[in-house]
Amino acid sequence: xxxxxxxxxxxxxxxxxxxxxxxxxxxxxxxxxxxxxxxxxxxxxxxxxxxxxxxxxxxxxxxxxxxxxxxxxxxxxxxxxxxxxxxxxxxxxxxxxxxxxxxxxxxxxxxxxxxxxxxxxxxxxxxxxxxxxxxxxxxxxxxxxxxxxxxxxxxxxxxxxxxxxxxxxxxxxxxxxxxxxxxxxxxxxxxxxxxxxxxxxxxxxxx
Numbered sequence: 001x002x003x004x005x006x007x008x009x010x011x012x013x014x015x016x017x018x019x020x021x022x023x024x025x026x027x028x029x030x031x032x033x034x035x036x037x038x039x040x041x042x043x044x045x046x047x048x049x050x051x052x053x054x055x056x057x058x059x060x061x062x063x064x065x066x067x068x069x070x071x072x073x074x075x076x077x078x079x080x081x082x083x084x085x086x087x088x089x090x091x092x093x094x095x096x097x098x099x100x101x102x103x104x105x106x107x108x109x110x111x112x113x114x115x116x117x118x119x120x121x122x123x124x125x126x127x128x129x130x131x132x133x134x135x136x137x138x139x140x141x142x143x144x145x146x147x148x149x150x151x152x153x154x155x156x157x158x159x160x161x162x163x164x165x166x167x168x169x170x171x172x173x174x175x176x177x178x179x180x181x182x183x184x185x186x187x188x189x190x191x192x193x194x195x196x197x198x199x200x201x202x203x204x205x206x207x
Contacts, residue, residue, distance in 0.1 A: 001042050002182050005073040005100075007113075008047040008063050009093070011083020013056045015168050016110045020077055021045070023175035023191060030187040040183050046070045048092050056081045067096040075178060076100040079171065080111030080131065087119075094120045101161070106178070108163040110171035118142040122162065129154040131167030153177050172197055 004024055006017050025043040028035035047053055047063035054060055078084070078097070097120040101107050109117050114130045115138065117123050123145040130138055135147050148154045152173040153165045165174040176199045180188035192199035 001039060002075065003071065003073040004041050004043045004075040004077060004178075005046045005070055006043060006077045006079065007093075007096075007116075008045050008053045008061060008079075009081075009083050010054050011056050011081050011086075012053065012079050013081035013111065013168060014059055016079030016081055016113065016171050017045070017077070019169070019171045020079075020110065020175035020178075023172060023195065024178065026194075027179055027183065027187065027191055030183065030190055033186075035190065040179070040187065044070075048090055056083070067092055072103045073100070074104060074182075075106045075108065076104050077171075077174070078107070078109045078113035078116050080109070080113040080115075080168070084112040084115045085134075085137070089116060089119055097122060104161070105159075106161050106163055106181075108165070108174055108178070110165050110174060111167045114138070114164045115141075117162075117164070118145055123164075126156045126162055127154055128156075128162075128164040129166045129170070130164065133167070173199070 006021050021043055024041040027040040029038045029040050044064040046065050049066055050063055052060045052062050101122050111131045112134050114128050127146045127148050129148055129151055139147055152170045155163050165171055176188050176192055179191050
């Protein structure tokens with residue numbers, strides 16, 4: 001089973017974290033063209049502490065675990081939101097992201113979550129995607145990173161271990177791309193049909 005950590009923080013956008021969480025957590029192994037009972041992903045939320053996180057639009061969430069106690073996950077997902085563009089991220093968060101880049105198969109972002117990855121120095125000399133409206137700000141702050149337009153999911157890095165996605169709903173494409181990567185095209189196509197979502201971008205990203 002693939003372990004996925006979804007990072008939470010004050011000011012995270014709800015859809016940015018909830019969409020990939022739901023899609024991955026609901027995914028089952030495909031057997032004879034149908035989903036079997038065995039979950040393909042174990043998904044949990046992780047934050048600096050277990051104190052309730054206040055999302056961008058007022059939802060309060062208690063994280064499942066903390067950076068200190070989270071086991072090494074296969075995938076780390078950093079969602080976006082107003083809080084992601086904070087210039088003064090905690091040392092513990094930056095440390096967690098850098099550690100994860102060395103120990104995880106994939107470190108991924110949704111929307112402006114890539115600002116956090118960039119502040120940790122993880123996007124230097126790579127290509128990334130982010131929300132179209134935030135591209136000028138990103139390019140000004142992080143000139144060592146190339147921003148790709150017109151792609152909902154961008155994959156790069158050694159062993160293709162850095163995955164970034166565009167604005168908000170692109171987290172759905174990211175989740176499908178991860179299913180494609182770990183469970184295969186047929187399972188990802190099944191997951192896309194289940195939520196009535198086109199998966200062309202997800203397939204292209206990991207083909």
